[in-house]
Amino acid sequence: MTVDLASRIGRVRTAMETAGLDALIVTPSADLRYLTGYDAPALERLTALVLPAGDDPVLVVPELERAEAERSPAALAGMQIVSHAETDDAHMATAASIQGSHRIAVNDWMPARQLFGFQRVLPSATFLPAGALLSSLRMRKGPDEVAALRHAAAAIDKVHARMGELLKVGRSERATAAAIGEAILDEGHARVDFVIVGSGPHSASPHHSVSDRVVQSGDCVVVDIGGTTAAGYCSDSTRTYAVGDDPPQEFLEFYEVLLQAQRAQCDFAGGGVTAETVDRVGRRIIAEEGYGEYFIHRTGHGIGLETHEEPYIVEGNAQTLELGMAFSIEPGIYVPGRHGARIEDIVVVTAEGVERLNTTSRELSVMEG
Ligand code: ZN
Ligand code: ZN
Ligand code: ZN
Numbered sequence: 560m561t562v563d564l565a566s567r568i569g570r571v572r573t574a575m576e577t578a579g580l581d582a583l584i585v586t587p588s589a590d591l592r593y594l595t596g597y598d599a600p601a602l603e604r605l606t607a608l609v610l611p612a613g614d615d616p617v618l619v620v621p622e623l624e625r626a627e628a629e630r631s632p633a634a635l636a637g638m639q640i641v642s643h644a645e646t647d648d649a650h651m652a653t654a655a656s657i658q659g660s661h662r663i664a665v666n667d668w669m670p671a672r673q674l675f676g677f678q679r680v681l682p683s684a685t686f687l688p689a690g691a692l693l694s695s696l697r698m699r700k701g702p703d704e705v706a707a708l709r710h711a712a713a714a715i716d717k718v719h720a721r722m723g724e725l726l727k728v729g730r731s732e733r734a735t736a737a738a739i740g741e742a743i744l745d746e747g748h749a750r751v752d753f754v755i756v757g758s759g760p761h762s763a764s765p766h767h768s769v770s771d772r773v774v775q776s777g778d779c780v781v782v783d784i785g786g787t788t789a790a791g792y793c794s795d796s797t798r799t800y801a802v803g804d805d806p807p808q809e810f811l812e813f814y815e816v817l818l819q820a821q822r823a824q825c826d827f828a829g830g831g832v833t834a835e836t837v838d839r840v841g842r843r844i845i846a847e848e849g850y851g852e853y854f855i856h857r858t859g860h861g862i863g864l865e866t867h868e869e870p871y872i873v874e875g876n877a878q879t880l881e882l883g884m885a886f887s888i889e890p891g892i893y894v895p896g897r898h899g900a901r902i903e904d905i906v907v908v909t910a911e912g913v914e915r916l917n918t919t920s921r922e923l924s925v926m927e928g
Contacts, residue, residue: 562596562632562703563701563703564594564595564596564632564633564636565636567593567594567696568594568610571583571594571610571692571693571696572610572612574692575610575612575664575692576612578664578692579662580612580662580663580664580687581612581657581660581661581662581663581684582609582610582611582612582657582660582662582663582664583608583609583610583663583664583665583689583692584607584608584610584653584657584663584664584665584666584669584677585607585608585610585665585669585689585693586605586606586607586665586666586668586669586670586673587599587600587601587602587606588601588666588667588668589697589791589863589865590666590667590668590693591606591608591666592791592864593693593696593697593864594608594616595618595631595632595633595638596631596632596633597618597628597631597632597633597634598791599620599624599627599628599631600624601670602621603672604621604623604624604649605619605621605643605649605650605653605673605676606619606624607619607653607673608633609653609654609656609657611656611657611660612660615638615639616638616639617638617639617641617656618631618633618634618638618639618640618641619640619641619649619653620640620641620642620643621642621643621649622642622643622645623645624642625640625642628640628642648680649676650673650676650677650680653677654677654681658681660684661683661684662684662685662687663677663684663685663686663687664686664687664688664689664692665686665687665688665689666689666690666693667688667689667690674686694869695869697863697864697868697869698861698863698868698870698884699883699884700863700883700884700885700907701883704792704863704883704885705883705885705907707788707790707791707792708792708793708794708862708863708885708905708907708916709907709916710747710788711747711748711786711787711788711792711793712794712796712905712916712918713747713916714743714746714747714748714786714788715743715746715748715784715785715786715796715917716796716917716918716919717746717747718742718743718746718784719782719784719796719798719919720919721742721746722782722798722800722924722926723926723927725738725739725742726774726780726782726800726802726926727774727802727926728774728775728776728778728802728803729773729774730773730774731771731772731773731774732756732757732758732761732769732770732771732772732773732774733756733769733770733771735756735774736754736755736756736768736769739754739756739782740754743784743786744786747788748786748787748794749786749787749788749789750787751786752786752787752793752795753768753783753784753866754768754769754783754784755767755768755769755781755782755784755797756768756769756782757780757781757782757783757899758772758774758775758778758779758780758802759772759774759778759779759780759898760896760897760898761781762778762779762780762781762799762893762898762899762900763893763894763895763896763897763899764893764899765855765891765893765899765901767781774802775802775803776802776803776804777802777803777804777806778801778802778803779799779800779801779802779806779810779814779898779899779900780799780800780801781799781891781899781901782797782798782799782800783795783797783901783903784796784797785866791864792863792864793862793863793864793865794905795862795866795887795903795905796904796905796917796919797889797901797902797903798902798903798919798921799814799899799900799901799902800923800924800925800926801923801925801926802925802926803926803927806923806925807898809894809897809898810898810900811923813850813853813892813894813900814923816844816848816850816892817891817892817900817901817902818902818921818922819844820840820841820842820844820845821841821888821889821890821902823840823841824837824840824858824888825888825904825906825915826912828880828888828908828912828913829880829908829911829912830879830880830881830882830908830909830910830912831879831880832879833876833877833878833879833880834870834871834872834876834877834878834880834886835872835873835874835875835876835877837858837859837872837880838858838859838872838873838874839874841854841858841890842854842858842874842890845890850892853892853893853895853899854890854891854892854893855891855893857873857874858872858887858888858889858890859871859872859887859888859889860872860887861884861885861886862885862886862905863885870884870886871886872886880908882908882909882910883907883908884907884908885906885907885908885916886905887903887904887905887906888903888904888906889901889902889903889904890902902921903917904916904917904921905917
């Protein structure tokens, strides 16, 4: 993937100017990868991108990681790399180019030990969170990022397409998840991020991961899976399966309601509507059918270099959706102690509405025992 890092840095600069910032410091995180292409390890030694308002950015790295940093897209595009030796004061070395700055923003996931280190060497500066500034850039995906998300979605779709061989009566959730994990890697991811296999009563717990429960005939099974591709972009898709004979009648009934709600939300979502109204559209349908109290989480979350990022599709988020924003639409119905279902697709805002990046069938698929 070719990434135009210069234009990203340019947009950060504009946002910094608007926010009246003198400098930005970003430690290893999705934010750093977004701005430099460098997938730096988050270790105790300090790595940081320093961007002074009026000067060129510098990527500061431990000496022993210099070679790795020099192979990063940012370095290849000409960004200056400065390294600090094992016995240097790493924070002092990093702050050299921004001494005298008053307002310094730092990324949200900067470890406290690094922030305290910067406060020590820049005692007269005010430190501010850069989260909103960076996510406002990251949530508007460029065509290269949409292509990367489409690639990730296709990879996870291939895993769902193999569920007939992976999900079987008599196999434990844990063994099923292990097989799914291998499939996630086989089908084009560099890393497995999570595997949820919630069978029978466990399907009623949205963030159940796995257990030793053995899948039985008549179970409904929520399978929510995701990974990260080599390009750094995440996949996340949920399908709910019925396994074996005679799925419960109650389940079949609310599955139809859920399917209708998820479809309505995908039809409704698009540029110019707010995140919270997408949530409302699905919640209203589910409530009207009498399952309102069983839809206990938000509709979705943005996705990109992180599985969960802005924009969150939730009541209270008045963010207007725009071209290039990518997020999940994943309503669920969970009847406590009995069974539940969730249907999740990643969508991206287009000129016409949204494109669903996940394309496997959302109709209930019944796996043979
Ligand atoms: Zn989740
Ligand atoms: Zn998911
Ligand atoms: Zn999700």
